[in-house]
Amino acid sequence: MDFNDSPEEAAYREKARAWLAENAAAHRAKWGEVKPNTPEHMAAAKDWQATKASAGYACITWPAAIGGGGGTPIQSVIFGQEETKAGLGYGYFTIGLGMCVPTVMAFADGETKKRFVGPAVRGEEIWCQLFSEPAGGSDVAALRTRAVKDGDEWVINGQKVWTTGAHYCDYGILLTRTDPDVPKHKGLTMFWIDMRDAAVECRPIHQMSGGREFNEVYFTDLRVKDSQRLGEVGDGWKVALVTLMNERLAVGGSAGPNYREIMKLARELSGVAGPALKDQSFRDKLADWYVQSEGLKFTRFRTMTALSRGQTPGPESSIGKIISANQLQELANTAVEMEDQYGVLVDPDQAPAEAAFQQSLMWAPGLRIAGGTDEILKNIIAERVLGLPGDVRVDKDVAFKDMPTGR
Amino acid sequence: MDFDYSDDQKFLKDEARKFLAAHCDVSVVRGVLDKPERAFDEKLWKGVAEQGWLGACIPEEFGGLGLGRVELCAIAEELGRAVAPIPFASTVYVLAEGIMAFGSDAQKASILPRVAAGELIGCLATSEGPGVVGPASLQCRVEGGKLSGTKIPVTDGDVAGVALVLASEGGRPGLFLVDLTGAGVTRETLKSLDPTRSVAKLTFAGAAAERVGDAGAGFEIVQAILDRAAVLLAFEQLGGADRCLEMAREYALGRYAFGRVIAGYQAIKHKLADMYVKNEVARSNAYYGAWALNDDAPELPIAASAARIAASEAFWFASKENIQVHGGMGFTWDVDCHLYYRRSRQLSLVAGAPKVWKERLVSQLEQKNAA
Numbered sequence A: 001m002d003f004n005d006s007p008e009e010a011a012y013r014e015k016a017r018a019w020l021a022e023n024a025a026a027h028r029a030k031w032g033e034v035k036p037n038t039p040e041h042m043a044a045a046k047d048w049q050a051t052k053a054s055a056g057y058a059c060i061t062w063p064a065a066i067g068g069g070g071g072t073p074i075q076s077v078i079f080g081q082e083e084t085k086a087g088l089g090y091g092y093f094t095i096g097l098g099m100c101v102p103t104v105m106a107f108a109d110g111e112t113k114k115r116f117v118g119p120a121v122r123g124e125e126i127w128c129q130l131f132s133e134p135a136g137g138s139d140v141a142a143l144r145t146r147a148v149k150d151g152d153e154w155v156i157n158g159q160k161v162w163t164t165g166a167h168y169c170d171y172g173i174l175l176t177r178t179d180p181d182v183p184k185h186k187g188l189t190m191f192w193i194d195m196r197d198a199a200v201e202c203r204p205i206h207q208m209s210g211g212r213e214f215n216e217v218y219f220t221d222l223r224v225k226d227s228q229r230l231g232e233v234g235d236g237w238k239v240a241l242v243t244l245m246n247e248r249l250a251v252g253g254s255a256g257p258n259y260r261e262i263m264k265l266a267r268e269l270s271g272v273a274g275p276a277l278k279d280q281s282f283r284d285k286l287a288d289w290y291v292q293s294e295g296l297k298f299t300r301f302r303t304m305t306a307l308s309r310g311q312t313p314g315p316e317s318s319i320g321k322i323i324s325a326n327q328l329q330e331l332a333n334t335a336v337e338m339e340d341q342y343g344v345l346v347d348p349d350q351a352p353a354e355a356a357f358q359q360s361l362m363w364a365p366g367l368r369i370a371g372g373t374d375e376i377l378k379n380i381i382a383e384r385v386l387g388l389p390g391d392v393r394v395d396k397d398v399a400f401k402d403m404p405t406g407r
Numbered sequence B: 001m002d003f004d005y006s007d008d009q010k011f012l013k014d015e016a017r018k019f020l021a022a023h024c025d026v027s028v029v030r031g032v033l034d035k036p037e038r039a040f041d042e043k044l045w046k047g048v049a050e051q052g053w054l055g056a057c058i059p060e061e062f063g064g065l066g067l068g069r070v071e072l073c074a075i076a077e078e079l080g081r082a083v084a085p086i087p088f089a090s091t092v093y094v095l096a097e098g099i100m101a102f103g104s105d106a107q108k109a110s111i112l113p114r115v116a117a118g119e120l121i122g123c124l125a126t127s128e129g130p131g132v133v134g135p136a137s138l139q140c141r142v143e144g145g146k147l148s149g150t151k152i153p154v155t156d157g158d159v160a161g162v163a164l165v166l167a168s169e170g171g172r173p174g175l176f177l178v179d180l181t182g183a184g185v186t187r188e189t190l191k192s193l194d195p196t197r198s199v200a201k202l203t204f205a206g207a208a209a210e211r212v213g214d215a216g217a218g219f220e221i222v223q224a225i226l227d228r229a230a231v232l233l234a235f236e237q238l239g240g241a242d243r244c245l246e247m248a249r250e251y252a253l254g255r256y257a258f259g260r261v262i263a264g265y266q267a268i269k270h271k272l273a274d275m276y277v278k279n280e281v282a283r284s285n286a287y288y289g290a291w292a293l294n295d296d297a298p299e300l301p302i303a304a305s306a307a308r309i310a311a312s313e314a315f316w317f318a319s320k321e322n323i324q325v326h327g328g329m330g331f332t333w334d335v336d337c338h339l340y341y342r343r344s345r346q347l348s349l350v351a352g353a354p355k356v357w358k359e360r361l362v363s364q365l366e367q368k369n370a371a
Ligand SMILES: Cc1cc2nc3c(=O)[nH]c(=O)nc-3n(C[C@H](O)[C@H](O)[C@H](O)COP(=O)(O)OP(=O)(O)OC[C@H]3O[C@@H](n4cnc5c(N)ncnc54)[C@H](O)[C@@H]3O)c2cc1C
Pocket: A095, A128, A129, A130, A131, A132, A136, A137, A138, A139, A161, A162, A163, A164, A165, A214, A366, A367, A369, A370, A371, A372, A373, A374, A375, A376, A391, B266
């Protein structure tokens, strides 16, 4: 029971720290304070990714021969921790490198892998995941986008939705229906596609948080070569599961203020009687958040221990997002209520902590949905960890075209 | 990074589980529950002593095994799973750990070998009535080495040979070692929520009292003892919470309603998933506590508070929802759910209620962040 680094881990951390000390500063000096969601921000992100790749700090667990770092999962976690401490880390590559490219690596031919992996690692090309549709989010396999074989090509028509980054992405992995006459999971096929194709139309969606990070994507007679197929025809669900398994590892990191920031706020604001930090109801909640955050942190340490002992982490990691998303929402709300009448202000120039709590309040609902809703994650824990039966499936053995549908 | 039991510790834990499966099945627990005159299971107590668990962390020179605290945590987890009806926590976590940390050489030499051999049961007497124990309200007094006053409730107070008693001396709180078999001590067994762990009222009328640790430092010493005990209790709570989840799962997989097993209904599945999440949060915090306890780290007060809060929450949730999953069966005396429900309350209160630990945690965080 020791959560200090082993000597090898400590050496790696030292090396990473030294490298970051030098390069993170240089990176900041070069790019200054670029505003999110601007072309400069993207350029800075790509530049940082390339810098990391050249030093073996991008995709640390992937073989060096394909552009990765040739390292261990622990090294990857250690570098991630240090990178976060150094205040760097751009979100643009998470979906591509965390989910899409691993799927390409698992199912594409050698030529295709060679073509795509290197540029993705270096941040030259960005990928998106085109799974969700108006007819299928949690139930991904209910999707309707059709792919019809035409000689050596496939013709694709349909619509995706909530595709993060589609508007700036170069490539995407696309799950389609190739056979509506069989049950839903059996008639799917996966492809990789070029997002710049004229037959792909991307319409940014305005999120409740105010941002425009995800999109509707329309395909009108998009033609893709059969060689762009990932996995066998009709085997798309199997391919998608590889992506979704990686998704659980990729998402889950906390994305917002935690107990430390709210404690700081509570020290500064006045409460019902005296400083807000002295409000007993607040202290109770603070204790719970601390215990949950630390519990999550130490659960990650336990996962790292399992990794270092050669075990693979299972679906247990689903607990991370359930805890962090719900906590972010409750914590942000408490902070906003703590500001009392002033809490309605989102103006970063006026509000305490530059309105980070208000912004988190508006982002948290998305965090509870993206990458699997709370309910779906609990199903995963119940079924895969605790071995309980699956839900009743009225669509089992029913041809997709005969499945009941609604909204 | 090594944040798990080692192979040796896992082996010890497995052996402990096997021993308890053989010597502490529910009939042993019920043997105490159903007979109000029995305070604990003497046979199990003897067996546990023979296993060396009572002296697991006591140095070999005092007759113990000299193991580390993580080993004791592993044993605690199994005792909690088995809802063992023995005064282990009072004797080992409180008396032995307290004397090892604060006792004089003479106190160590007199107490520790007897604990290790299973000849001496201990207890901690702080409470004097409903509500939180505070420096201002302390009524028990020591004058000229003689203790007077009443302590209520005292876990294992009716069966212990010695007590660690918080009392004021010259207007300042101190901790005192008192022989409960000596003159000036009256004991009365009381009814409790968890009859498998006994409680008593102790009345002192000029009982001989010997100070443990510095004069005037009673509250700090008790708090330091409770910090250590909190980590170990958290492992008992975790063991109990895990067992509740297992029981609920087993029952749900065998019980049919509306033509299918209830384990297939999402309300039940999500309930069990919630139990799992809380148990894992408790496990991770408990491991951190184990590390801090074993290394005597300055983080111990924070780690112990977090471990105790998480474990209290997990065991409470698991024990109450376990009954719910069992339906009407769960509300019967004959089904074992209530053993855990009772024990979850006993363990949550025995070293101070969760609200007290939440306050301790937050004030520690305040100090840390102010520095
Ligand atoms: C910020 C954000 C980014 C996203 N990025 C992407 C992306 O890049 N690519 C992509 O493909 N998708 C993306 N998504 C889509 C996301 O994966 C889906 O929104 C999500 O899986 C839920 O699907 P849905 O929105 O259709 O909700 P629905 O599936 O319609 O769910 C509605 C409600 O029903 C509940 N529900 C559904 N099924 C069950 C069940 N079996 N049991 C119990 N309750 C159930 C849900 O939990 C939810 O509460 C993103 C979503 C968000 C919010």
